[in-house]
Amino acid sequence: MKEVVVKCPATVANLVCGFDILGMALKEPYDIMKLKLIDEPKVVITNKDDYNLPTEAEKNVAGVVLLSIMEKLGGNIGFEVEIEKQIKPGSGLGSSAASAAGAAVAANLLLDNRFTKDELVQFAMNGEKLASGVKHADNITPCITGGVTLIRSIHPLDIVPLNSPSLFVTVVHPQIEVKTSDARQILRKEVLLKDAIKQWGNIAGLVAGFEKGDTDLIGRSLEDVIIEPVRSILIPGFDEIKTRSKEAGALGGGISGSGPSIFMLSTNEATAKSVEAIMQEVFQRLGIDYKTYVTSIAQEGVSEISTK
Numbered sequence: 001m002k003e004v005v006v007k008c009p010a011t012v013a014n015l016v017c018g019f020d021i022l023g024m025a026l027k028e029p030y031d032i033m034k035l036k037l038i039d040e041p042k043v044v045i046t047n048k049d050d051y052n053l054p055t056e057a058e059k060n061v062a063g064v065v066l067l068s069i070m071e072k073l074g075g076n077i078g079f080e081v082e083i084e085k086q087i088k089p090g091s092g093l094g095s096s097a098a099s100a101a102g103a104a105v106a107a108n109l110l111l112d113n114r115f116t117k118d119e120l121v122q123f124a125m126n127g128e129k130l131a132s133g134v135k136h137a138d139n140i141t142p143c144i145t146g147g148v149t150l151i152r153s154i155h156p157l158d159i160v161p162l163n164s165p166s167l168f169v170t171v172v173h174p175q176i177e178v179k180t181s182d183a184r185q186i187l188r189k190e191v192l193l194k195d196a197i198k199q200w201g202n203i204a205g206l207v208a209g210f211e212k213g214d215t216d217l218i219g220r221s222l223e224d225v226i227i228e229p230v231r232s233i234l235i236p237g238f239d240e241i242k243t244r245s246k247e248a249g250a251l252g253g254g255i256s257g258s259g260p261s262i263f264m265l266s267t268n269e270a271t272a273k274s275v276e277a278i279m280q281e282v283f284q285r286l287g288i289d290y291k292t293y294v295t296s297i298a299q300e301g302v303s304e305i306s307t308k
């Protein structure tokens, strides 16, 4: 096999209370990537969309991931990469992770699956370091494995796949860019013990809720007393959307990744669509362009579309 095309899903990191440790994959939107193995030690990137992302390997997350794989392997191998993005960079929907994870998984397919899932996560985290300044795996891991995942630790890497009940996910992506690196810089570096107690109660509740399939417990645990109060000020309409979505029957939700996208979980499609209507109404009123998705949790991560 010399060429592979893969589909790379969007992801929701943090899942409200689990900053840097929880994430889930979505069925929509997704990027498409084509990778070709070449016998020269270089990475050639072509963009097939209008986002104008850098084509220098060292400045594109896919390139950085592939360079780290080449460094590990040595020898005369390289890659030609085509990236077709649906997931807008700076959306909070794991755009950078889709390229990083997609590059790692596609390269592994071209290299006869010589790396483990954990090794792919390690390679892909180099891409997140470029995009956000920090290695974190809460987008990368669900993007590679699908489903809902807990990253108990990245040093050493300890990934815990969680059960995911069939829930509907409504997402609104206001068309403003919030860079993860900026959204991390505004966070306070210290946390009050009383807030930490609330937060770890919620994280434990959320994990237990997923494992037991207890949707009420999931809803009660979707609360973030540390990150959301700081970041939500960057997102117009956030409080109104959250309050009205819950009144309409959503379990709860919050900022997707570092924002500006907002996600809400619902147990049925009718509620998920009512939530979408609320999101549309709010952003229309605010005069801000937006895109909405009514989707669900993807059980599959980066997946092969075709090989040659």
Ligand SMILES: Nc1ncnc2c1ncn2[C@@H]1O[C@H](COP(=O)(O)OP(=O)(O)OP(=O)(O)O)[C@@H](O)[C@H]1O
Pocket (backbone or CB within 6 Å): 013, 053, 054, 059, 060, 061, 062, 083, 088, 089, 090, 091, 092, 093, 094, 095, 096, 097, 099, 100, 130, 131, 132, 139, 178, 179, 180, 181, 256, 257, 258, 259
């Ligand atoms: N292949 C790529 N895909 C997406 N972004 C890239 C890529 N290569 C470089 N970048 C840069 O990474 C930044 C986008 O990453 P960032 O983490 O800020 O957004 P995101 O991945 O949509 O958000 P989040 O991680 O919160 O879901 C932009 O500055 C963009 O130029």
Ligand SMILES: N[C@@H](CCO)C(=O)O
Pocket (backbone or CB within 6 Å): 013, 014, 019, 020, 021, 132, 136, 138, 139, 180, 183, 184, 257, 258
């Ligand atoms: N956990 C990361 C996800 C965004 O990439 C953050 O919230 O900064």
